[in-house]
Amino acid sequence: MTDLTDLTVAEIRTGVAGGSFTATEVAGAFNANVAAAQQALNAFIVATPEKALEAAASVDADRAAGKVLGKLAGVPIGMKDLFCTKGVQTTAASHILEGFKPEYESSVSQRLWDAGAGMLGKLNLDQFAMGSSNETSYFGNVISPWKRNDGGNAALAPGGSSGGSSAAVAARLCPAATGTDTGGSIRQPAAFTGISGIKPTYGRCSRWGIVAFASSLDQAGPMARDVRDCAIMLEVMAGFDAKDSTSLDMAVPAWEAGLSGDLKGKKVGIPREYRLDGMDDDVAKSWEDGIAWLKDAGAEVVDISLPHTKYALPCYYIIAPAEASSNLARYDGVRYGLRDLPDGAGLQDMYAATRAAGFGAEVKRRILIGTYVLSAGFYDAYYTQAQKVRTLISRDFTEAFKVCDVILAPTAPSAAFALGEKSADPLEMYLNDVFSVPASLAGLPAMSVPAGLNREGLPLGLQLIGRPFDEQGVLNAGLAIEARAGFSARPERWW
Ligand code: GLN
Numbered sequence: 001m002t003d004l005t006d007l008t009v010a011e012i013r014t015g016v017a018g019g020s021f022t023a024t025e026v027a028g029a030f031n032a033n034v035a036a037a038q039q040a041l042n043a044f045i046v047a048t049p050e051k052a053l054e055a056a057a058s059v060d061a062d063r064a065a066g067k068v069l070g071k072l073a074g075v076p077i078g079m080k081d082l083f084c085t086k087g088v089q090t091t092a093a094s095h096i097l098e099g100f101k102p103e104y105e106s107s108v109s110q111r112l113w114d115a116g117a118g119m120l121g122k123l124n125l126d127q128f129a130m131g132s133s134n135e136t137s138y139f140g141n142v143i144s145p146w147k148r149n150d151g152g153n154a155a156l157a158p159g160g161s162s163g164g165s166s167a168a169v170a171a172r173l174c175p176a177a178t179g180t181d182t183g184g185s186i187r188q189p190a191a192f193t194g195i196s197g198i199k200p201t202y203g204r205c206s207r208w209g210i211v212a213f214a215s216s217l218d219q220a221g222p223m224a225r226d227v228r229d230c231a232i233m234l235e236v237m238a239g240f241d242a243k244d245s246t247s248l249d250m251a252v253p254a255w256e257a258g259l260s261g262d263l264k265g266k267k268v269g270i271p272r273e274y275r276l277d278g279m280d281d282d283v284a285k286s287w288e289d290g291i292a293w294l295k296d297a298g299a300e301v302v303d304i305s306l307p308h309t310k311y312a313l314p315c316y317y318i319i320a321p322a323e324a325s326s327n328l329a330r331y332d333g334v335r336y337g338l339r340d341l342p343d344g345a346g347l348q349d350m351y352a353a354t355r356a357a358g359f360g361a362e363v364k365r366r367i368l369i370g371t372y373v374l375s376a377g378f379y380d381a382y383y384t385q386a387q388k389v390r391t392l393i394s395r396d397f398t399e400a401f402k403v404c405d406v407i408l409a410p411t412a413p414s415a416a417f418a419l420g421e422k423s424a425d426p427l428e429m430y431l432n433d434v435f436s437v438p439a440s441l442a443g444l445p446a447m448s449v450p451a452g453l454n455r456e457g458l459p460l461g462l463q464l465i466g467r468p469f470d471e472q473g474v475l476n477a478g479l480a481i482e483a484r485a486g487f488s489a490r491p492e493r494w495w
Pocket of ligand 1: 130184185186320
């Protein structure tokens with residue numbers, strides 16, 4: 001029998017519905033992989049094998065009773081530990097939330113359970129989703145299942161902040177996982193680990209019950225091994241939610257049914273400002289491959305200009321910390337998780353001690369930057385200016401989409417780097433987000449699909465950016481690349 005953990009979401013769904021295997025068998029197989037990899041990869045903060053089995057048993061019972069099964073019936077998934085899960089510890093990978101068991105379920109996770117998915121566990125991430133390498137988690141680094149082909153044994157970053165999600169999907173610990181993307185946290189880890197991931201248009205997925213980082217940017221989305229699985233997951237995760245004031249009140253299209261890799265009549269824009277000086281040769285080559293593949297799929301390729309691209313990174317690193325400093329004010333030692341109350345201390349001391357002990361260094365850095373750019377004397381110089389620049393960046397895309405339907409660019413400037421390689425210098429780490437933050441600032445749907453391996457044998461991703469609400473265009477261009485890239489590499493099991 002095939003290894004159940006090699007199956008895609010679509011294959012599991014069909015196999016369970018058709019009786020080729022039971023949901024309980026699938027959950028058992030993934031539970032075993034999760035347990036076997038935990039020590040080496042540290043992809044999960046908490047494993048919940050009993051939850052996966054419980055959901056599976058209910059699907060198997062429904063099937064036996066002849067009931068109509070949900071869209072994800074029998075599919076066990078990993079849940080980024082930024083989504084509140086009722087009664088199950090939710091930490092955002094921070095000490096300050098350790099022990100916090102929400103009284104409620106996030107809207108996105110509830111939709112997944114309602115569709116028949118089961119939870120394998122809560123996935124590790126960068127603390128409060130701040131990072132690009134999963135090195136800021138209080139619960140330790142996630143180790144990528146990939147290794148360089150140089151015979152060395154360097155531990156590589158799975159990307160961030162959804163690094164537990166990317167490592168788990170790539171290592172076959174789950175067929176799909178949730179991610180969140182504020183400035184690239186779905187796309188960059190997907191690219192680093194040879195999987196696919198899509199951040200939908202801002203507002204498609206409810207933010208209710210997702211620990212907030214930067215509310216005007218945060219979006220949930222799926223990470224999975226192929227484009228079809230992303231479409232299936234996203235269809236379930238998306239949808240209007242009255243509990244999120246920025247939720248889009250629009251019907252969720254049938255993305256899976258609409259999948260087509262035929263791009264005849266479509267125009268693909270290649271942004272000239274993304275061609276950075278000294279760009280990595282392998283990244284440049286994969287971009288060229290992507291252009292050729294999309295032409296082969298029938299698309300016309302056009303040069304476009306996004307003139308404010310160079311301001312995107314500084315703009316993001318003002319707006320995101322500003323919003324974070326405000327969102328994270330709620331962690332005060334009273335309402336959630338950790339409380340540090342020194343002997344004889346007053347209320348202010350308790351706040352200070354809790355926050356000093358509870359937040360990691362990167363989170364403190366963002367709170368300091370955010371508080372600074374919002375302070376009375378500097379607000380106009382930084383925050384107001386960044387908001388204006390954000391509008392210009394959005395306008396660049398609006399102009400570009402007058403002459404093209406979808407934009408193709410690399411997802412990240414390099415393949416996965418080794419742990420520790422960039423963590424000493426925050427600016428170098430932030431540079432990793434150079435290709436992903438513009439679409440975030442503009443709220444556009446964007447996806448990463450695997451494009452091939454670099455000279456070190458590591459995956460590279462290509463990014464597709466679409467018009468607002470045009471997830472279908474993004475998925476279809478992703479599918480056209482997927483069909484031609486023929487990416488079948490997977491990490492050799494060493495864990
Ligand atoms: N790497 C970016 C940051 O550190 C993006 C993170 C994210 O999208 N959550 O802010």
